[in-house]
Structures are given as structure tokens and as C-alpha cells.
Amino acid sequence: MLVDLGQISLEVSYIDGTKLESVANKYTFVWRKSVEKNKAKLEAKIRFILEQIEEGIAQDRDNGEQEQAPEIDSEELKERIKKLNESNKFDKKVNKAEFKALKELEKHQEKLEEYEQKLAMLGDRNSYSKTDTDATFMRMKEDAMNNGQTKPGYNVQIGTENQYITNFGIYSNPTDTTTLNSFISLHYARFGSLPKLICADSGYGSHENYKFLEQNGIQAFVKFPYFHKEQKRSYKQNGFLVDNLFYNPKGDFYICPIGQRLSKIDKKRTTSSTGFISNIDIYKAENCQGCPLRGRCHKSKDNRIIQVNHDLLAYKAKVRERLTSEQGLYHRSKRPIEPEAVFGQMKFNKQYKRFRHKGFSKVQMDFALFAMAFNIQKLWKNMATNLKKVCLTFYLPIFTLMHSFELKNIYKRRFKEQIA
Ligand code: SF4
Structure with missing residues (x-):
């Protein structure tokens, strides 16, 4: 609709990202490092118990055959415990110590399963929230305590044109660099075409991104780290x-x-x-x-x-040449008043600083509704401004002219009355 109304072309996209807090509590964290550390400790305990049990069984065996200690995997451990239980070598009254060890092993198996589930949930992330498992702990710009505390949240990427949100993506990865390819693909999925030009800050300037943009015929006005530094005389000299x-x-x-x-x-x-x-x-x-x-x-x-x-x-x-050209200067000067202005509106004027839902799909719905409402309001404001302009340039002079004629007639009438 915005394209039909001539508000946007979908050929230009100014891209930037921000972190939005999840509705989850900030103390619901699960850290990869601590899970891995505790899992390793538990595995060592399990291995020790298994070795002891294995030894006992090997001594009891007539043929003296030694079975290999199983891999530390919750499923295999479960199987192993089942076999040990079936072997009738762990009588509660006769083999008290072995029986106790087996019970302990059963508890460890449950814990090991829990750690495995946590690692699966983490995927390639370093953390997640227990109450919103799709949210990742990241540093937010709004840090009221100024202590750099991480909070559960999402990395929200937006593409804007004339301050309309034309594309958005929600990511669990806090770095912008690795989100660009998927973000551009989202643009294609939504509109069936790719933007001809994108403008973004140095957070997106990587070898992979430049190659991807060139291969897809997208003009990149994307700074790279040190772009500003290398313009300085001290750097050049x-x-x-x-x-x-x-x-x-x-x-x-x-x-x-x-x-x-x-x-x-x-x-x-x-x-x-x-x-x-x-x-x-x-x-x-x-x-x-x-x-x-x-x-x-x-x-x-x-x-x-x-x-x-x-x-x-x-x-x-190539990018340097493009960025320092007249067109590059235009887009660079426009970038701060495009996505940055939208984020300002979103976070401070509309107080949309936190999602109201949990999980990727619901958070996407949450932001999609916000983006639609934002665009409708923007369109309304633009239409109102245009109407005002039309009124000022067209109707106001006519009205003033008519009014002045009216005044003239009134004075004429009064003058005649006075003479009479
Ligand atoms: S020869 Fe001197 S100037 Fe050249 S690389 Fe070595 S240290 Fe640097």
C-alpha cells in the first residue's frame, strides 16, 4: 500500500539493529560455560562409579571378560543402568554399597539428561533464559545501574525507507554482522525482490557481507571498521x-x-x-x-x-570510493535520521522497550504488530502534513483574497451609511 501511495520504493533499505528486552526476568539465566563445567564434573563422577561397579562385576565373572565402560551419554547410561538392574548383582541387603552406587547413578543419569537438554536448547548460543528459552542474555544500551549487566532479550534488525519500517528480523545473536545475509533474504521473502541499495554502519562491514551483497547485485553503502579512522591525516601519514x-x-x-x-x-x-x-x-x-x-x-x-x-x-x-562519492555522502547523512530515528520513536516516544510475549514466533508477531501500527501512524502524519501544505499553498491565498473583498465591502457600506 505504501508503495502504491508513493511513500516508499522498496529499492533502498537503511539497516540497523537494537536490543529489545524479553519479558523474562533478568535472573533466569542459564550459561553455557557453567552447564559444560558441571556436566564435565558429573561425567567424572559417573565414570568413577561405573568403574567401581564394572570392577565388582568383572571379579564376579567366571570368564573374566571385561566390558568396556560406556560412553557418557544419558541414553546409553540409562540402558546401562537397566542392564545392571537386570543382572541381579545389586541386592539391597547383600551388596549394600553396590546398591547405593547404582541408586546414585540413577540420580546422575537424570541430571545428565537435564544438562544435555540445556545444551541442546543453547544451540550455538552462550546463554538463554529459563522462562523464555528463545531469549539470549545480551548487553543492552539502556543500563540503568551502569554495571554492564546482561539481560534476556532479542536483537531486532530493521530496514527503513522514509522512516517507514520496510523489513524486520528478530535474532538471538547479539552481533549485527552475522545477521545481514538472513535479513536481506527476509526482504526477498516478504516482497519477492531485493533492495537495490543498502546503507548500514560499520557493524555490518565484513568480508562475507560485502561478497554476499555484490553477488546479489546490491549496492553496498556499508562502512567497515576503521573507515573514519583511515580518513584522518595521522592514519594516512x-x-x-x-x-x-x-x-x-x-x-x-x-x-x-x-x-x-x-x-x-x-x-x-x-x-x-x-x-x-x-x-x-x-x-x-x-x-x-x-x-x-x-x-x-x-x-x-x-x-x-x-x-x-x-x-x-x-x-x-570499492566501498570506500562509493562512500566518499556524492551519493555516498547523501546516504551516510540520511542513515542517522532513518533507522536511528525510528528506534528513538519506538523506545522513547512510544516506550516500546520490552516485548510482551515469549518465544520467537510470538515475539515476531509482537514486533510485526508494532511495525504495522508505526507505519500507519507515520502515513497518517505524512498525509496530514501534505494536507496542511496544500491548504497553505492553495486554499489560504484564496481565503485571504475572499476575506479582503468581504472587508472592503463592509467598509464601503459603513462609509455610505456615515455619509447618509
Ligand atoms: S626493516 Fe625496519 S622498517 Fe622494514 S619491516 Fe623491518 S623493522 Fe620495519
Whole structure:
């Protein structure tokens, strides 16, 4: 409807994210580290009890066959306990100690199952809330106690155009970088097309994202970390920085400030948390011994080594050119009054700082309703403003003219009356 009314084109998307608190209490946390630590302790206890029981059984056995200790897995442990119970070697009166150990094992099996369930619930997250298991503990901007306490919440990503919310996504991952690909896919799923241009802050500037955007024909006005820093004179004039070293693409080597060659010695592959693989080239200076600039150049005891991702550098060069162009300056100046303004409206004017529901699907419904209401109000305001403009430019002069004629007639009449 907004497209039909000419309010938005769906071709531009200004993207940003914010954290919204879950309705869950902040003391309902489950941390991956503590679950893993406690699980490891429990496994050690189980292993110890099993070894003791196994030993007892092995001694009783005529053939002396030793069964292998089972893997510490709640299902297998359950099976194992069942077999031990069936073996009739754990009589409450005769083998008191063994019987006690078996009962203890049964309790541990339940606890182990609980830990496994918690780990499954965590997935690739580091925490979740007991009362809203889809919520993850993250740092919020609104930190009343100023102690950096984490609270259960969701990472809400929005895409805006003319301050209308055109796309949104709810994530449990607190970092914006890894949400972009899925967020753009959501845009496609909703509208059947991709935006032609996106503008976002440096939190989204990664190798994976640049590649994804280029492959999908989306113009990226997305800053990268250090974008502002590298514009400064002090950065540009620092000849020791990798970005400022001279590179010879033909010979594939760098030249350091003193004129020595840094030759390629190796390459490696790095994999991001999302599984994206980057190729890194490693270069090493021939001899840094006795170099007068060494103190300013590097701190390594050996010769200087640098690691370069050439693909990323190429993407950065393209993005830099785009961001510093006239169009880039326009979009960069517009970005703070697009999603940022919507977040301001949302959190402070409308006090929408916390979800009212639990779980991903309900939280999505919660935000979708908010976004629709927000857009309707925005449309109403825009229409009212347009109406006002029309009134001021068209009807007001006519009204003023008519009014002045009326006044003229009144005075004329009065003047005639006075003469008479
Ligand atoms: S320390 Fe090594 S890399 Fe740095 S300027 Fe001197 S020779 Fe070149």
C-alpha cells in the first residue's frame, strides 16, 4: 500500500539493529560455560562409579571378560543402568554399597539428561533464559545501574525507507554482522525482490557481507571498521601501517618504510563463526636486525610478519570510493535520521522497550504488530502534513483574497451609511 501511495520504493533499505528486552526476568539465566563445567564434573563422577561397579562385576565373572565402560551419554547410561538392574548383582541387603552406587547413578543419569537438554536448547548460543528459552542474555544500551549487566532479550534488525519500517528480523545473536545475509533474504521473502541499495554502519562491514551483497547485485553503502579512522591525516601519514605499505601486485610483495621487501611466505584459511572462509596471505620482512625504525614498526622479536586478506582489501577499496562519492555522502547523512530515528520513536516516544510475549514466533508477531501500527501512524502524519501544505499553498491565498473583498465591502457600506 505504501508503495502504491508513493511513500516508499522498496529499492533502498537503511539497516540497523537494537536490543529489545524479553519479558523474562533478568535472573533466569542459564550459561553455557557453567552447564559444560558441571556436566564435565558429573561425567567424572559417573565414570568413577561405573568403574567401581564394572570392577565388582568383572571379579564376579567366571570368564573374566571385561566390558568396556560406556560412553557418557544419558541414553546409553540409562540402558546401562537397566542392564545392571537386570543382572541381579545389586541386592539391597547383600551388596549394600553396590546398591547405593547404582541408586546414585540413577540420580546422575537424570541430571545428565537435564544438562544435555540445556545444551541442546543453547544451540550455538552462550546463554538463554529459563522462562523464555528463545531469549539470549545480551548487553543492552539502556543500563540503568551502569554495571554492564546482561539481560534476556532479542536483537531486532530493521530496514527503513522514509522512516517507514520496510523489513524486520528478530535474532538471538547479539552481533549485527552475522545477521545481514538472513535479513536481506527476509526482504526477498516478504516482497519477492531485493533492495537495490543498502546503507548500514560499520557493524555490518565484513568480508562475507560485502561478497554476499555484490553477488546479489546490491549496492553496498556499508562502512567497515576503521573507515573514519583511515580518513584522518595521522592514519594516512603513518607509513608503518599495513594499509599504507607499498604493494607490488605483479611480484606479490610489500615494501616496508625503509625499502625492504616483505615477501610472501605462506597462506592460510580462516573460517568465521558462520562458516565463511577467507584466504589470508602472509608476508615476512627479510631482515629487521639493526633497523633504526624497528621500535616504531613492530614489536615482534623476529622479522616483521604481516597478514593480508586481498579480497577484503578489494571490497574495501570499492566501498570506500562509493562512500566518499556524492551519493555516498547523501546516504551516510540520511542513515542517522532513518533507522536511528525510528528506534528513538519506538523506545522513547512510544516506550516500546520490552516485548510482551515469549518465544520467537510470538515475539515476531509482537514486533510485526508494532511495525504495522508505526507505519500507519507515520502515513497518517505524512498525509496530514501534505494536507496542511496544500491548504497553505492553495486554499489560504484564496481565503485571504475572499476575506479582503468581504472587508472592503463592509467598509464601503459603513462609509455610505456615515455619509447618509
Ligand atoms: S623493522 Fe623491518 S619491516 Fe620495519 S622498517 Fe625496519 S626493516 Fe622494514
